[in-house]
Amino acid sequence: MGKDDGFGRVQELSYELKVGEVMTTTVITVAPDNRVGDLRELFRANKMSGTPVVAGDRLVGIISIEDFIKCLADGEMDCPVRMRMTEKVEVLYADEPVVHAIHKFDRRGFGRFPVLDRKTGHLVGILSKGDIIKGLLKKLEIDYHEEEIHHYRASHIFEDILADKTAIRLKYDVRGKDFENAGASASALKKTLSRLGFHPQVIRRVAIATYEAEMNIVVFTPKGQMLADIHPDHIEVKAVDKGPGIPDIERALVPGFSTAPEWVRELGFGAGMGLSNIQKSSDKMVLKSKVGKGTDLRMTFFLYR
Amino acid sequence: MKLEEVRRILDGEVVSGSKSLDIEVAMACGADLMSDVLAFIKQDALLITGLTNPQVVRTAEMVDVKAICFVRGKRPGQETITMAQKKSIPLLLTHLPMFEACGRLYKNGLPGCSEAE
Amino acid sequence: MKLEEIVHELKMDVRSAGRNLAREVRGGYASDLLSDVMANAEKDYLWVTLQIHQNIVAVAVLKELAGVIIVNGREPEPETLAKAEKEGVPILVTQLPTFEIVGRLHQLGFRGTA
Numbered sequence A: 001m002g003k004d005d006g007f008g009r010v011q012e013l014s015y016e017l018k019v020g021e022v023m024t025t026t027v028i029t030v031a032p033d034n035r036v037g038d039l040r041e042l043f044r045a046n047k048m049s050g051t052p053v054v055a056g057d058r059l060v061g062i063i064s065i066e067d068f069i070k071c072l073a074d075g076e077m078d079c080p081v082r083m084r085m086t087e088k089v090e091v092l093y094a095d096e097p098v099v100h101a102i103h104k105f106d107r108r109g110f111g112r113f114p115v116l117d118r119k120t121g122h123l124v125g126i127l128s129k130g131d132i133i134k135g136l137l138k139k140l141e142i143d144y145h146e147e148e149i150h151h152y153r154a155s156h157i158f159e160d161i162l163a164d165k166t167a168i169r170l171k172y173d174v175r176g177k178d179f180e181n182a183g184a185s186a187s188a189l190k191k192t193l194s195r196l197g198f199h200p201q202v203i204r205r206v207a208i209a210t211y212e213a214e215m216n217i218v219v220f221t222p223k224g225q226m227l228a229d230i231h232p233d234h235i236e237v238k239a240v241d242k243g244p245g246i247p248d249i250e251r252a253l254v255p256g257f258s259t260a261p262e263w264v265r266e267l268g269f270g271a272g273m274g275l276s277n278i279q280k281s282s283d284k285m286v287l288k289s290k291v292g293k294g295t296d297l298r299m300t301f302f303l304y305r
Numbered sequence B: 001m002k003l004e005e006v007r008r009i010l011d012g013e014v015v016s017g018s019k020s021l022d023i024e025v026a027m028a029c030g031a032d033l034m035s036d037v038l039a040f041i042k043q044d045a046l047l048i049t050g051l052t053n054p055q056v057v058r059t060a061e062m063v064d065v066k067a068i069c070f071v072r073g074k075r076p077g078q079e080t081i082t083m084a085q086k087k088s089i090p091l092l093l094t095h096l097p098m099f100e101a102c103g104r105l106y107k108n109g110l111p112g113c114s115e116a117e
Numbered sequence C: 001m002k003l004e005e006i007v008h009e010l011k012m013d014v015r016s017a018g019r020n021l022a023r024e025v026r027g028g029y030a031s032d033l034l035s036d037v038m039a040n041a042e043k044d045y046l047w048v049t050l051q052i053h054q055n056i057v058a059v060a061v062l063k064e065l066a067g068v069i070i071v072n073g074r075e076p077e078p079e080t081l082a083k084a085e086k087e088g089v090p091i092l093v094t095q096l097p098t099f100e101i102v103g104r105l106h107q108l109g110f111r112g113t114a
């Protein structure tokens, strides 16, 4: 996959970015002499399933919730952590590229790895899959919501990165009659696509169609939503609203047909060209609408036509 | 054509982006309907328009317009200027009407979007 | 210059009121906003626009414009043509965009400022 091809940028970044750049640096640790019994509150309060054991700056082991449970079963809550921890710890180094970490997560199935400084051997951070996803998105300057991070997690971004394919979903709310912010979704999507490294010709087609669809929501409905699913070989954008609907879709598609009121025309819209622009810019357009219920417009753009 | 030359030919002024006067526009498009701009304009064009609302800048951003020139002396509001600055799209203003602005630029060799390759 | 000479020079198609092409044209106005044309266009000017809505005829009549040129190969709506025919407003179409047809009108000597 070349640089200009969709997700090439994500792959590239997984080589460029270092573990140290994306890890969490505030690490909660325990000392080898702590009581195992004290872990209960620590795990509960921090929603952790395990924690590194550190003596001074040195990582000496890791203790997990399973270790804790075994200890509990044996009735040995006063036992020092030292006796129950795993000493042979799988670690990552801060200067390793993120892609190494991805492979390691893939092979080991662990939730997180302690991160060491290669020179000093000191513990400098901890890395989870979520940290990697956040790091990649931040590097791409993609605005994400926690909710979307979960989506990425669920969509197996790592397997995807390993297999050279990824899907990202972006979601934008659009407010009707809000001319000031109209087009903000299309603008954000355009930015994201260029950061992901899509070809300018593809970006242009997506931007035009998305903007037209967004303007229709702004002009004709109280509110709606734009959803963009970005795949390595195609992009799908959905514009849905619960507005008045379109009584005669065939007529609405005729270039020049518009029901836009005069004030909209004075702002430079209402030429009746939007839907035909969308048709021209996309590879596939499906428009469904029910009067009184709303409109559902789907646009698909293939990267290679 | 350099933006500075556009400004000179149109006897215009720079509203924002005065540092960008040496950028080149490859062609021009005169329109007030944004869907038509989206349908016909090519990239690196100068957009000449009588509208000054922020959606003009938004539209320009979508199709990678190089610069915008407002005609008939209609000065854009702060919202429009702020957005243009954010998108790094320079804004010019001329007192000439659209017809005269287009005519003069065309005469000085700036092509339209159907002529430029 | 008369409208019919312009039509010939710039190879435009006449869509309505072919009987009124002997009219003398004094200048040009380019705009897609009806309110702008209402406020600023002058009598005997040729109006260049992308608009195909029938309201353009009413504006042309009110402002006593010499005719309307529709650009980018767009075709006026049937109601627009019917109205223009009735009111005697010549509607011409060209494949060229506004910038280019205006450029050529300018070369023929038409100006946009009084």
Ligand SMILES: Nc1ncnc2c1ncn2[C@@H]1O[C@H](COP(=O)(O)OP(=O)(O)OP(=O)(O)O)[C@@H](O)[C@H]1O
Binding pocket: A212, A216, A217, A219, A220, A221, A241, A243, A244, A245, A246, A252, A253, A257, A258, A259, A260, A268, A269, A270, A271, A272, A273, A274, A275, A276, A295, B035, B036
């Ligand atoms: N989401 C929607 N909800 C309700 N009606 C819609 C919606 N989208 C489009 N329409 C109807 O379809 C018509 C044609 O839409 P289209 O986008 O092609 O033109 P326009 O929005 O009127 O003008 P332009 O897009 O050129 O500014 C609209 O005038 C409107 O009547």
Ligand SMILES: [Mg+2]
Binding pocket: A212, A215, A216, A270, A273, A274, A275
């Ligand atoms: Mg529209």
